[in-house]
Structures are given as structure tokens and as C-alpha cells.
Amino acid sequence: MSIIETYIQRHPRSQALFDQAQTLFPGGVTHDGRYITPFPLYVERCAGARKWDVDGNELIDYWMGHGALLLGHGHPAIVAAVQRQMERGVHYGAEHELSLRWAHLIKRLFNGIEQVRFTASGTEATMMALRLARAYTGKPIIIRFVGHYHGWHDMLARDTTDDTLPVGLFDGLVESTIVAPTDLTYVEDILRKRSDVAGVILEPTGASYGAVPLPAGFLRDLRQLTWKYGVLLICDEIVTGFRVAPGGAQQREGIIADLTTLAKVMAGGLPGGAVGGRADILKHLAFGDAAWNQTRKIRHFGTFNAAPLAAAAGIAMLEIVADGAPCAYAATLGATLVAGMNAELRKRRLEGWAAYGDGSIIHVVAGCSTGFTPGELDPRTPTDELKRGGDPRLVHLLRLGMINHGVDLMRGRSGFFSTAHTSADVAATIAAFAATLDAIGEPDAQPQPGASRQR
Ligand SMILES: Cc1ncc(COP(=O)(O)O)c(C=O)c1O
Numbered sequence: 001m002s003i004i005e006t007y008i009q010r011h012p013r014s015q016a017l018f019d020q021a022q023t024l025f026p027g028g029v030t031h032d033g034r035y036i037t038p039f040p041l042y043v044e045r046c047a048g049a050r051k052w053d054v055d056g057n058e059l060i061d062y063w064m065g066h067g068a069l070l071l072g073h074g075h076p077a078i079v080a081a082v083q084r085q086m087e088r089g090v091h092y093g094a095e096h097e098l099s100l101r102w103a104h105l106i107k108r109l110f111n112g113i114e115q116v117r118f119t120a121s122g123t124e125a126t127m128m129a130l131r132l133a134r135a136y137t138g139k140p141i142i143i144r145f146v147g148h149y150h151g152w153h154d155m156l157a158r159d160t161t162d163d164t165l166p167v168g169l170f171d172g173l174v175e176s177t178i179v180a181p182t183d184l185t186y187v188e189d190i191l192r193k194r195s196d197v198a199g200v201i202l203e204p205t206g207a208s209y210g211a212v213p214l215p216a217g218f219l220r221d222l223r224q225l226t227w228k229y230g231v232l233l234i235c236d237e238i239v240t241g242f243r244v245a246p247g248g249a250q251q252r253e254g255i256i257a258d259l260t261t262l263a264k265v266m267a268g269g270l271p272g273g274a275v276g277g278r279a280d281i282l283k284h285l286a287f288g289d290a291a292w293n294q295t296r297k298i299r300h301f302g303t304f305n306a307a308p309l310a311a312a313a314g315i316a317m318l319e320i321v322a323d324g325a326p327c328a329y330a331a332t333l334g335a336t337l338v339a340g341m342n343a344e345l346r347k348r349r350l351e352g353w354a355a356y357g358d359g360s361i362i363h364v365v366a367g368c369s370t371g372f373t374p375g376e377l378d379p380r381t382p383t384d385e386l387k388r389g390g391d392p393r394l395v396h397l398l399r400l401g402m403i404n405h406g407v408d409l410m411r412g413r414s415g416f417f418s419t420a421h422t423s424a425d426v427a428a429t430i431a432a433f434a435a436t437l438d439a440i441g442e443p444d445a446q447p448q449p450g451a452s453r454q455r
Pocket of ligand 1: 121126150238239
């Protein structure tokens with residue numbers, strides 16, 4: 001039986017739910033990343049590093065709440081904090097002390113954060129960071145990098161250097177961003193020629209949380225360059241914050257951004273985000289006299305800013321994450337999985353395939369056009385190819401094949417480790433990977449044989 005046939009056979013109830021979902025949701029899904037043919041998985045329950053789908057299949061989960069769940073599903077400290085808070089109220093319509101404790105923890109872990117403003121999501125946090133940069137500098141232009149993702153709002157929707165506009169946007173909306181390659185000469189050239197740049201925003205470990213790694217030293221050099229030209233550096237640490245290190249990529253690289261955007265781990269698995277940074281910049285959210293309020297203050301509302309449940313979960317999470325042990329543990333597992341997957345790729349001599357990663361975040365690419373030695377990612381591989389994981393047909397088979405073998409990789413090509421994962425999970429994942437590679441390469445089992453060129 002082919003990978004796709006096996007997937008269909010093992011998931012009848014997911015298929016039935018998807019049939020209904022198509023009448024309710026455009027495309028049948030609630031998030032583009034969860035869309036998959038012939039239908040997505042419907043999950044009923046999660047615990048630790050596991051999830052169980054509606055057909056009773058048990059899976060090792062590498063989505064981990066899209067990266068939010070560094071302590072795994074249902075960590076007792078977070079569950080207890082949220083349960084306690086449920087009884088005290090989910091929304092006070094008032095300021096509350098939990099938000100102070102949450103902000104204190106964030107400040108303690110992020111060197112450059114002097115003040116914080118909470119938002120309801122990561123997308124809102126990057127929207128806010130851009131507005132702050134413009135308000136502070138009085139300049140309109142933001143430089144961002146090809147393929148870096150900062151949420152789905154209009155201002156940062158375009159992530160390519162060509163002129164194609166994302167659907168639903170029109171020219172005027174995107175003119176204030178410049179999309180640059182991750183090339184500092186290119187960025188310096190813009191900064192030298194233009195005096196209207198407010199700031200530069202980036203994912204500090206590379207596009208899609210490191211799927212497209214940055215050139216060595218890029219973050220540090222960009223920090224120097226932004227200082228040199230007097231523009232703000234905005235680090236989008238929505239994935240990397242509290243994960244690659246308690247103080248995010250900035251702590252690890254020894255730099256301090258002017259503004260930092262946070263979400264995911266920060267909110268303990270509940271919805272929430274924040275912008276943090278220099279007090280003189282965040283001051284543009286504060287009240288002043290009538291003239292200031294009218295001309296310099298950013299208006300900011302948001303029903304669920306610093307929502308008590310998210311604050312309770314976030315505090316519980318950050319108190320545990322603070323000493324760095326969870327990041328370090330999860331990173332060790334990530335490195336073991338990468339090594340194990342690459343060994344399987346080398347055994348099968350699969351050119352253009354590699355596993356790689358950054359601590360607790362791993363990526364797999366399948367059948368890249370650069371055809372590199374198995375396991376040795378070629379940095380010249382095009383950004384869009386790395387972001388989609390290589391050959392889309394192979395990534396699709398990998399995603400379904402891994403699910404058939406009890407492993408749910410994020411979009412079939414990435415994974416987030418948590419403290420709930422174990423080395424036994426890693427061994428099981430490597431075995432599932434080996435079995436999936438064999439199934440992909442099995443000509444009789446696949447209508448379209450999937451393995452890329454063999455050496
Ligand atoms: C780097 C980065 N920035 C921003 C966002 C948007 O965050 P949210 O999904 O909470 O709106 C994401 C989400 O994946 C992200 O990865």
C-alpha cells in the first residue's frame with residue numbers, strides 16, 4: 001500500500017471531519033500550515049510529548065503548539081496556574097498584578113528590555129514594533145528580509161524581492177517596507193542612500209526559525225550597521241525567545257536589539273504576545289500632555305492584552321525556563337535527532353536531503369535542487385526551497401509517511417523539542433524516519449517513486 005493509501009486507511013474519522021470542515025471553513029482549515037492533502041489530522045488529546053488523533057492513533061508531537069510548548073503538553077505547573085486563575089477570573093476589565101510579575105520575568109531574562117507592552121498575539125506584537133519604530137524615528141521605511149515571517153498582517157506580508165503583491169494587498173500598503181536579501185552590503189547600500197529608514201526587523205536565527213540559516217555573524221554585524229546609521233534593530237524573537245536561550249537569540253549572540261517581539265513560549269501555550277525594548281521608544285505608548293497625546297502617542301487597545309489566563313501560564317512557564325535547563329535539555333535531543341536522521345540519509349545516499357537545526361528546533365529538507373551530499377546542507381540552496389523543505393512532493397510524502405509511523409513533524413519538515421520529549425522518542429523518530437524513507441523509495445509502493453537521485 002502506498003504512503004497516501006495507508007494514511008487514508010488509518011484516519012477515517014479525520015477524513016469525515018474534514019469533509020464537514022470544508023463546508024464550514026474556507027479550505028477546510030483554520031490555519032494555512034495545517035492544510036494538507038488528502039485531509040489533515042484531527043487531534044483529540046495531548047499529554048507530554050504525545051498527541052492522540054480522533055482515530056485513536058498515538059503520535060510523537062513535534063508541532064508543540066507551533067513552538068509554544070517548551071515544557072510539553074499539560075505541564076503540571078502551567079495547568080495548576082491556569083486552573084487557579086480560571087477560578088479567580090479570566091478577564092478583570094482592569095489592570096492586575098500578574099501582568100507585573102510577567103513583565104518582571106521578561107525583563108529579567110531579556111537584557112535589552114526595559115519596558116513591555118502586551119498584545120494578544122505575535123502578529124500584533126510585530127505590528128506594534130513597526131509602529132513604535134516609526135513613531136520614535138518619525139521615519140516611514142522598514143527593512144525586512146526575504147522569507148522572514150513576522151505574522152500575517154499587511155505591513156509585513158510581502159517577503160520577496162520581486163514586485164508581486166500578496167493577494168489582498170495593494171501598492172500603497174507595502175511601499176513602506178523594503179525586502180532585502182540577507183546580505184549586509186545590500187542593506188548598507190540602502191542605508192547609505194536613504195535617510196527615511198526607521199528600522200530593520202528580522203528573525204534572529206534566519207527565516208522560518210532557522211530553516212534558512214543566517215550567514216555567520218550576521219546578527220552581530222547587523223547590530224553594528226544599524227547603530228552606524230542610526231536605525232532601530234527589531235529582533236522578532238517570537239519563536240526563539242526563551243527557546244534558543246532564556247534570553248533568546250540575542251543572549252546567545254551577545255547583542256541587544258532596540259525592540260524585541262515575543263509570543264509563543266512567553267505566554268505558556270496560551271494566546272499572547274508582547275513588544276519589549278528601550279523605554280525611550282516604548283514611551284510612545286505612554287500618556288503625556290494634550291499635544292503629546294495628539295501627535296506623538298500611539299493609541300493601543302486590545303481586549304486580551306495581558307489576559308490573566310495567559311499571564312498565569314506565562315509566569316509559570318518563564319519561572320521554569322529561566323535557568324536555561326529546559327532549553328539545554330531540548331537542544332541536546334534536537335542535536336541527537338539531527339545526527340540520527342543524517343545517518344539514515346547517508347546510508348541511503350540521498351543527495352539533496354539533510355536534517356539540520358538550531359538546538360531544540362530541527363528542520364528536514366528533501367530532494368533539494370542543489371543536490372548536496374546527504375546531510376550536508378548547501379547554503380546556496382534557494383531560500384524558498386529551504387522554506388518549503390525541498391521538493392514539495394517529497395515533503396508531502398515525508399509528512400504523511402511520518403504520521404503513518406507515529407510521528408507528527410511540523411508541516412512535515414520541522415520540529416520543536418520540549419522537556420517532555422525523551423531519548424526514546426528520538427530513537428522512535430529516527431526509526432520512523434528510516435521506515436518512511438524506505439516507503440518513499442519503494443517503487444511498487446509509491447505511484448510516483450519519491451527518492452531523489454542516488455549516488
Ligand atoms: C517569527 C514569527 N513572528 C511572528 C509570528 C506571528 O505570531 P502569531 O502566530 O502569534 O500571530 C510567528 C508565528 O509563527 C513567527 O514565527
